[in-house]
Amino acid sequence: MARYIFGRILGMIPILVIISILSFLFVHLTPGDPIRIMYGAEMDMATYEKVKANLGFHDPLYVQYGRYLQQILSGDFGVSYKTKTNVSDEIGKRFLYTLGLTFAAMFWALIIGLVVGIYSAARRKSIWDRIGIISTTTIISIPEFWFGLMLMQMFAVQLGWFPTSGSGTFAHLLLPSITLGFGVSAIIARFTRSSVLEVLQEDFVRTAKAKGQRESVIIWTHVLRNALIPVITMTGLQFGFLLGGAVVVEQVFSWPGLGSYLIDSVLARDYPAMQALILLFSVQFLIVNLLVDISYSLVNPQIRYE
Amino acid sequence: MKSQNTHSPFQLFLKKFKKQTMAVVAFWILIGIFLLGLAGPWITPYDPNRPVTEQYEEKGIDKTKELTGSIQISGIMSDGTELPVSELMLQSTNRQISTVSESNGSITITPVGQGSTTVLMAKGDVASQIKLDVSAEDSPPILTQLLLQGPAGMVKKGDIFQLDLEARLSNDVKLIGFEQIRSNLKQVVGANKAVSQENNGFVTAKKKQSEEDGQIHYQSTDEKVVRVTPDGMVTALGQGIGQVKVSIGPVSTIVPIAVETSMQEPVLVQIQPSQTHIALMDNRKHQQPSLLHWFGTDHQNRDIFSRVLAGTRETLFIGFVSVGIGAVIGTLLGLLAGYYGRWIDSIITRLTDILLAFPGILLAIAVIAVLGAGMVNIIFAVAVFTVPIFIRIVRGSALALKQMTYVEAAKSIGVQDFVIIIRHILPGMLPVVMVYLTMRIGTAILLGAALSFLGLGGDITAPEWGAMLSAAKDNSRNFFYPTFFPGIAIVLTVVCFNLFGDGLRDTLDPKLKE
Numbered sequence: 001m002a003r004y005i006f007g008r009i010l011g012m013i014p015i016l017v018i019i020s021i022l023s024f025l026f027v028h029l030t031p032g033d034p035i036r037i038m039y040g041a042e043m044d045m046a047t048y049e050k051v052k053a054n055l056g057f058h059d060p061l062y063v064q065y066g067r068y069l070q071q072i073l074s075g076d077f078g079v080s081y082k083t084k085t086n087v088s089d090e091i092g093k094r095f096l097y098t099l100g101l102t103f104a105a106m107f108w109a110l111i112i113g114l115v116v117g118i119y120s121a122a123r124r125k126s127i128w129d130r131i132g133i134i135s136t137t138t139i140i141s142i143p144e145f146w147f148g149l150m151l152m153q154m155f156a157v158q159l160g161w162f163p164t165s166g167s168g169t170f171a172h173l174l175l176p177s178i179t180l181g182f183g184v185s186a187i188i189a190r191f192t193r194s195s196v197l198e199v200l201q202e203d204f205v206r207t208a209k210a211k212g213q214r215e216s217v218i219i220w221t222h223v224l225r226n227a228l229i230p231v232i233t234m235t236g237l238q239f240g241f242l243l244g245g246a247v248v249v250e251q252v253f254s255w256p257g258l259g260s261y262l263i264d265s266v267l268a269r270d271y272p273a274m275q276a277l278i279l280l281f282s283v284q285f286l287i288v289n290l291l292v293d294i295s296y297s298l299v300n301p302q303i304r305y306e
Numbered sequence: 307m308k309s310q311n312t313h314s315p316f317q318l319f320l321k322k323f324k325k326q327t328m329a330v331v332a333f334w335i336l337i338g339i340f341l342l343g344l345a346g347p348w349i350t351p352y353d354p355n356r357p358v359t360e361q362y363e364e365k366g367i368d369k370t371k372e373l374t375g376s377i378q379i380s381g382i383m384s385d386g387t388e389l390p391v392s393e394l395m396l397q398s399t400n401r402q403i404s405t406v407s408e409s410n411g412s413i414t415i416t417p418v419g420q421g422s423t424t425v426l427m428a429k430g431d432v433a434s435q436i437k438l439d440v441s442a443e444d445s446p447p448i449l450t451q452l453l454l455q456g457p458a459g460m461v462k463k464g465d466i467f468q469l470d471l472e473a474r475l476s477n478d479v480k481l482i483g484f485e486q487i488r489s490n491l492k493q494v495v496g497a498n499k500a501v502s503q504e505n506n507g508f509v510t511a512k513k514k515q516s517e518e519d520g521q522i523h524y525q526s527t528d529e530k531v532v533r534v535t536p537d538g539m540v541t542a543l544g545q546g547i548g549q550v551k552v553s554i555g556p557v558s559t560i561v562p563i564a565v566e567t568s569m570q571e572p573v574l575v576q577i578q579p580s581q582t583h584i585a586l587m588d589n590r591k592h593q594q595p596s597l598l599h600w601f602g603t604d605h606q607n608r609d610i611f612s613r614v615l616a617g618t619r620e621t622l623f624i625g626f627v628s629v630g631i632g633a634v635i636g637t638l639l640g641l642l643a644g645y646y647g648r649w650i651d652s653i654i655t656r657l658t659d660i661l662l663a664f665p666g667i668l669l670a671i672a673v674i675a676v677l678g679a680g681m682v683n684i685i686f687a688v689a690v691f692t693v694p695i696f697i698r699i700v701r702g703s704a705l706a707l708k709q710m711t712y713v714e715a716a717k718s719i720g721v722q723d724f725v726i727i728i729r730h731i732l733p734g735m736l737p738v739v740m741v742y743l744t745m746r747i748g749t750a751i752l753l754g755a756a757l758s759f760l761g762l763g764g765d766i767t768a769p770e771w772g773a774m775l776s777a778a779k780d781n782s783r784n785f786f787y788p789t790f791f792p793g794i795a796i797v798l799t800v801v802c803f804n805l806f807g808d809g810l811r812d813t814l815d816p817k818l819k820e
Contacts, residue, residue: 029676134328137808141800143752145759146775153786196527240478241665248667248756252779262668263760266675274675278668285663 005294012286019282023275024068028061058155061132072279084256087276090261098257100249101180102242104173107182110235116185117192117231122219124197132189139186148179148252176253180246191226191234197257199227233292240288243281309530322813326382329809332802334443339799343618350612353528354769357607358599375415375639377436378580379408379427384456384562391577395428403440404586413579417724418784419587424556425447427577431551431560434577437476439585447477449557450582453575456466456561463540463566469534471552476583488522488552505535520625525551532563548574602787610788614795616769621799623683623753624770628688633743635689636654641727643697644704647767653696661694666753682762684757688750699742703735710734737814748803755788773794 035051055064056064071078077087120132150177156162162171199205208218247259254260259275265273324330342349352358352365381391382519390411398406398415400423407414415425422445426435434451441579455470473481481487531548533541540550542565551560560571595602601610615724643654661669670687679682707713713730758772759779765778771792778788 015656018660026676108397137804138801140327141752142797143747143755143775143793143806145756145760146796149775149779149789150786150793153789157784247671248760252759262671263365263762266671267679267761276670278675281668282664289663 001024005290008290012290013284016283017281020072020243021065022092023282024065026269026275026278032126064188072276078280080265080273082268082273083206087272090273090282091258091276092282094256094258094261097255098243098246098250098259100173100245101177101246101255101257102239104177105184105242106178106235106239108178109184109238112181112185113188114192117189118196118219118224119201120189121193121196122215129193132193136186136189139183142183144179144183145248145252147182148176148249151179152253176249176255179252180242180249184242187238188231188235190229195230196227198224199223201236202226232295236288236292236295240285240292243284243288319813320745323809326806326809326812329812332685332744332805332809334563335798336806339618340622341803342615343622346616346619350609350615352599352609352612353611354608354616355767358593358603358609359607363811372507375584375586376412377415377584378412380411380578381429381574382576382578382581382710384575385572387572388578388634389574391429393429393573394577395426397426397428398438399424401427406436407452415584415586424555427579427718428556428558429574429577431549431558432574432577433553433556433558434579435557436579436581437583439583439768447475447479447583449554450474450476451576452557452559453550453579454552454559454561456550456563460568461542461563461565463542463544467540467551469538469540469552469561471538473554474582477568478582484522496549521554523553525553527551531565569795594702601791602785604774604788605781610774610791612770613769613774614791617771617774617792617796618799620768620770621751621754621772621796624685624688624754628685628754629743629746629750631689632692632746633696633739636693637700637732637739639693640697640700641704641731641734643733644701645708645723645727649702655701658694658697658701661690662698666691666749667756670753670757671760671762674762681768681770684763688753691753692746692750695741695746700735700740703738707731707734725753741811741814744803748800748807751796751803 035048035057052058056067059067067115075088077091078083083090101138108281116136120129123129135239155157155175162175163249196219205218205222208222246255246257249255250257251263252257261273262277262281264270265277336525339475352361359397379391379394380388382388382500392408392411394408394413396406396408396413398404400421403421403423404415404417404419404425406416406425407462413425413427417440420440422437424438425436425438426433428434435448436450437445437448439445451473451474453474453483455472457467461467468484471481471772472488473485473487475481481490494572522536522538524536524538526532526534526540527549528546528558530544531542531546533543534550535541538552540563542563545566547567548563548565550563551558559575560573561575593599593607599609599611601614603615604610607813639654645652669691670684673690674683677686686766710730713726716730755772758766758770759776761776763770763773763776766773774792775789779793781788
């Protein structure tokens with residue numbers, strides 16, 4: 001096990017290097033001159049050259065990359081072009097908001113997804129199962145930003161139960177987290193359904209049925225324990241997706257998280273912030289995937305990795 | 307897959323597919339959507355790019371009556387008679403919201419912009435106002451009229467009495483008595499103040515005055531005849547006909563008081579409009595859904611129904627082209643990886659894993675961050691997001707098909723790799739590629755719309771569903787229809803693609819799982 005984890009972590013290093021190179025090259029790949037974006041377009045040649053030299057843009061690329069690597073390893077992501085604040089400070093401020101939103105969304109997604117998934121699997125081919133399948137397909141097809149706008153229109157504007165945007169209290173969190181969790185709940189429901197159906201075909205279920213156990217007992221004691229293992233993996237992966245995928249919902253509800261920071265910095269061509277966020281999201285992803293894989297092999301000892 | 311029945315494989319497929327009711331229904335709806343997309347520009351009832359007001363004339367629609375308001379005005383005299391009034395002084399508090407004009411005892415209100423304002427009508431010492439909303443949310447009521455109840459008959463010198471004050475609000479609430487008015491005044495005038503402060507740059511001079519607005523102001527026009535205290539106690543001093551004027555903000559009224567003399571001809575004490583509150587539609591933007599505009603109009607008064615129809619083509623185009631590009635590139639790379647294997651395979655697989663680990667939207671945003679905002683770049687970003695999925699699928703099928711006996715036979719007789727791929731491997735994986743093509747189009751439309759919505763699509767004036775949502779999002783708190791209908795169009799299209807894709811998958815390859 002330890003060897004597997006160690007191997008996985010070693011395997012992450014080349015990916016991390018590639019990602020860091022990509023995020024470094026980002027500034028050089030994008031059209032437009034970063035110095036002019038940073039300090040304004042009107043600038044005489046002499047000052048321009050001076051600024052360029054000061055920032056080390058004259059050095060060969062590998063020297064610049066080395067410097068960049070050194071910086072990010074010490075946790076310094078530079079200063080935002082737009083707000084002139086430290087990017088790492090800004091990320092630190094916003095990270096908890098995104099994390100909170102993600103947890104809340106996952107909470108709703110799990111509750112709805114598990115209930116619907118287990119129920120449709122247990123009542124396979126019933127009318128409720130049909131409704132479940134059709135509604136999950138529909139939910140997956142709903143753009144989450146639109147769903148958010150509709151929720152906002154209904155519960156915040158018409159009924160006035162919740163604030164339309166902002167953050168801080170539980171009431172602020174409710175609409176964005178439901179919006180975000182809704183789509184995921186459909187994915188979890190589908191996944192749970194097929195996983196439960198698969199386990200229902202196992203021999204031990206047939207044995208339990210032959211013994212004359214009640215269906216609800218079979219589902220709760222025998223099936224769920226086995227069926228939920230892949231669901232846990234799936235949930236972990238979805239959690240990773242939500243952490244980065246909250247971009248749109250954060251924008252709809254003006255939630256001060258990392259997603260809205262990313263959009264703001266893309267629109268403002270704020271390179272240091274973009275670089276840092278892309279790097280951060282990638283690393284976050286690798287870590288979540290690693291944790292999912294590890295937890296999977298922990299929960300299910302039958303899974304052996306090479 | 308291909309059985310040796312007497313039927314052709316295509317007929318076999320059709321037979322199986324027909325059993326998938328949902329998918330068949332979805333298929334026909336999709337055909338309908340395609341036809342709408344093709345016919346879009348010709349069947350829109352209005353030009354989707356121009357405000358409808360410009361088009362009413364050419365379509366022969368007369369909308370002036372619904373857009374301008376008319377109010378009858380009558381004057382009430384001190385003896386209770388009602389007379390028509392003329393030569394009113396009319397003033398719209400905010401000319402950016404509406405203008406007013408008078409003709410034959412009625413006033414005509416023409417909206418200019420959006421919001422709440424008041425229209426003041428005054429003649430001499432008497433002034434009333436009405437509240438005017440143009441396509442605005444509910445705003446608090448305002449004070450519209452004041453009425454003083456004077457003593458009915460003659461008053462003796464030295465008499466001290468209280469005048470009964472009555473105020474009427476724009477929501478037809480009557481406030482009777484000094485105390486009741488004063489306690490309600492704060493909120494009522496506060497609302498007025500907010501209105502006048504919205505009033506662009508000219509407020510600074512008025513500011514002081516608006517602070518005094520909160521006061522009930524009594525004034526006697528002839529101090530020799532009557533005197534009045536600030537709380538409305540009137541003292542008759544000398545013989546003659548005096549007048550007491552009371553005003554709250556711009557609204558005022560008078561009452562004549564005859565002291566030891568008989569009342570002469572009645573004077574005007576109140577201007578009474580037939581309506582105290584009028585709500586109008588802005589003729590420049592945001593009309594409600596109606597028979598004329600099924601889905602309403604947007605912030606530039608363009609017909610949303612026409613725009614949704616016209617947007618079908620562009621939205622489908624984005625979905626198809628981006629998935630098409632992604633599928634072609636993905637299939638090529640997948641074939642390379644699956645067929646040739648070795649180091650090509652490991653590089654491509656590794657890169658695919660990295661790309662797949664990322665949420666699609668982040669990947670797309672990163673691509674747009676490099677390329678800049680714009681519709682073409684959105685197509686490209688969605689294509690990049692589609693590539694790894696196709697690589698993975700195609701690589702898997704190529705690995706399986708490579709080991710087929712007929713491929714090995716072809717290899718052994720020295721057929722070129724290129725020919726083997728084109729003739730033996732590609733046709734074998736076509737069903738799987740087709741299934742994913744359909745399923746991905748829905749996802750691509752969703753992703754494209756999300757990117758447009760985030761403002762990364764560049765042009766938000768285009769009639770494209772995502773761009774329409776993006777343009778409408780700023781007003782989404784006040785109006786639901788500019789966001790509701792394009793969103794429903796997206797949901798319907800994507801649901802159909804997904805159901806159709808599901809059915810296709812179940813027919814072609816029941817083992818496949820998403």
